[in-house]
Amino acid sequence: MEVQLVPTLFDYSLADIAAPGKTVSRDEAEKLFAFFQTSSLFKWHDVHNNCEARADAVCRLLDAWGIPNYKAWVFSGFFLHRHIGGLKQLWNYHVAALLPVNEKEKTTYYVIDLSLYNSLQTMYDWAAGVTAYPHSYHFIKSGGYYIFPSGKIKQENWHERDKQNSKWMIQGLAGINGVSAKGKAQLCFNKQRIRNTARRFAWLLHNKPLLTETVND
Secondary structure, three states, rough: OOOOOOOOOOOOOOOOOOOOOOOOEEEHHHHHHHHHHHHHOOOOOOOOOOOOHHHHHHHHHHHOOOOOOEEEEEEEEEHHHHOOOEHHOOEEEEEEEEEEEEEEEEEEEEEEOOOOOOOOEEEHHHHHHHHEEEEEEEEEOOOOOOOOOOOOOOOOOOOOHHHHHHHHHHHOOOOOOOOHHHHHHOHHHHHHHHHHHHHHHHHHHHHOOOOOOOOEE
């Protein structure tokens, strides 16, 4: 009898506990998705770079607009646990913003990831779609965490937002991976693009798109 493995598993040991009760409607989630889909600030076509920057930018905007949010992370089995399991594009990990959505009196978590999908995806479907072969591991983290540590990855030792990774976020939105050697070289020749990106992002922080729905408490 052939055994079929599920492509991705939820890692409870790394997940944050989502705050109960804070949700948005499916209609508002769709409107938010459409907004980010059409926003020229986000270079969604840049599939191989800056997922951390895009995810953090979306979460920062949602925070400013009073909309509950988290981040969905998915890791290859090899990268996280050193056993079999890989992601597509030969990625070690991927991250995107996550919305808690009220559907039929229960909360469903939907991922905003226009670098891969043209519609909202449940967290499981998103992680499974990124997985090349079992297993990958996915989980929820607070939107305030920017990246995982370089050493052993634990539930509580992730790097929170700070001045340095705020710069990386803006640079990533500008299409520059400021952590890489190539990106560091690009910074010298793209200062105006980065300043323009920072101004556009700051404007969006204070100008929530028109949405008819409100957060459900």
